Amino acid sequence: MSYTIALNFEDGVTRFIGCNDGETVLDAAYRQRVNLPMDCSDGVCGTCKGHCEQGAFDLGDEYLDEALSDEEAAEGQVLTCQMVPSSDCVIQVPVASRLCKTEVGKVEGTLVSVEPLSEDSIELAIDLEDGAELAFLPGQYIHIDVPGTGEHRSYSFSSRPGDSRVTFLIRNVPNGLMSGYLTDRAAPGERLAMTGPMGSFYLREITRPVLMLAGGTGLAPFLSMLEQLAQQQEEGQGSEPPVHLIYGVNKDDHLVKTDVLDAFVERLANFTYSTVVVDEGSQNPRKGYVTHHMDAEVLHDGDVDVYLCGPPPMVDAVLRHFDEHGIEPRSFHYEKFTPNQAPGEAA
Template sequence: MSYTIALNFEDGVTRFIGCKAGETVLDAAYRQKVNLPMDCSDGVCGTCKGHCEQGAFDMGDEYLEEALSDEEAAEGQVLTCQMVPSSDCVIQVPVASTLCKTAVGKIEGTVAMVEQLSEDSIELAVDLNADAELAFLPGQYIHIDVPGSDQHRSYSFSSKPGEQRSTFLIRNIPGGVMSSYLTQRAAVGDRLTLTGPMGSFYLRDVKRPVLMLAGGTGLAPFLSMLEQLVEKGCDQPVHLIYGVNKDDHLVKTDTLDAFAEWLPTFTYTTVVVDEASRNSRKGYVTHHMDAEVMHDGDVDVYLCGPPPMVDAVLRHFDDEGIVPQSFHYEKFTPNQVGEAA
């Protein structure tokens, strides 16, 4: 038996390793040439300390409290030299990936499909090489090199992990380097290089109600998250508020309808800024975050959209005194994925 361990480094790089039954995370990492911080490997120094965000494991009792206190252990802190997983795990490693002598992975693939869904958005599908291994956490993003240039752009996956075909929702920016390629030159079979995965915006274990807030092509990571929830099942209510500027900017609603059928606890609403919209809900996402979806603060909130939307939601929470149990957000600009928290 083997478990998949996602190591999230502080520079945004994620590296996936396999951990054998009975093997410590530190030993598994070294076996796969990832040099996690370590001085003693005996649970004495605390140098290998990290934070386990999800997953089951055994820490034993062979470490000193000076290396890991009871309070730290209760908060999810771990010593990778003592941690023996009993499930897949996600671990935050508080150093840069370069200091662990590991690099973000590169994957080759080919263009399988390019479809302009609206004036505002394009869907890109990439078939990975047969020998490519691409693991990611639903919600993460990857760099895609733009053919014919020395530039790359960053996009969140809209597909679920483990698929040989990866999909992305891309905002159509007139004159943009990737948009110009996709709308003018892209052809099925074009070779692409992808670098990643990256990012701290990803779906955590669902233990309470979830509120997803998407702006425009910020819908992409939520499609990936919902794919995962459909596959694994979810008994908690999950609600998505999807905001766009114009009616014809609403895309993938047929997919959202399918998710609502496959996942009985999932519901969604759409919001359109344009006052002339035919949509029943007009304005901004913050105008439609009623008490029912906030669950008196007992909710995990995920937010992905352009910077003005993210800033507006942050102000709304502050003005209304809303403090969700957890809040994860990602800003994106036309050229790249921005900060995550």
């Protein structure tokens, strides 16, 4: 039996490795040419310490308390030289990827389609080279090279991890580098180079209610997360806590993929969503901003995990709203994006 271990480095690079049954994470990483920090490999020095965000494992009792205290272990800290996984795991590695002699992955694919979804959003679909699968955590992003420019733009996956066809929601920006390529020059069959995955904005294990806040094409990572949850539920690994998504846009016709969200309501037990439109002339029953519609029932008195992805003004408004109203979620993960830049640092 083999388990998939996601190593998230502090520079945003994620590297996936396979770990055999009974094998330590450190040994598995070295076997796959990822040099995780290590001095002793015997649980003595603590150099290989990281944080396991999700997954099951055994640390044994052969390490010294000076290397890993009971308090640290209780908080999810691990020694990769002693950690033997018994499930897939996600581990935060507190050094840059280059220091571990690894780098972000590169993959190529074939452009399948460019579909205008609204006046301000486009869906891009790419088939990976030779039907390969691309591992990433739902919510992460990848750099896509813009052909003929020597530059790239960064977009969150809207598709499920492991699919051979990857999709993205891209804002149609007037005179934008990627927008111009997709609307004026792109043609099915063209080759596209990608670099990734990257980012610390991704879905954690669900142990309590979840509130997702999406602004515009910031819906993309949540579609990936929901696909992952639907797959887990179909495999009998579903989670009971409720998941609610609030999806905000500027105009009625900027709402996209609501048919997909409706399908998730049918596929996913305990999933609900609502839409909010800024335009005062909107026909939508909820007008204004997402901060106007975060009712107490979706905040669960702070016993909630909040995920937020949208343009900087929206992210800043939500942060300010939480601060002004004394709202302290159990965990809060967010990502800002601008049309011409990579997603910002997630928190």
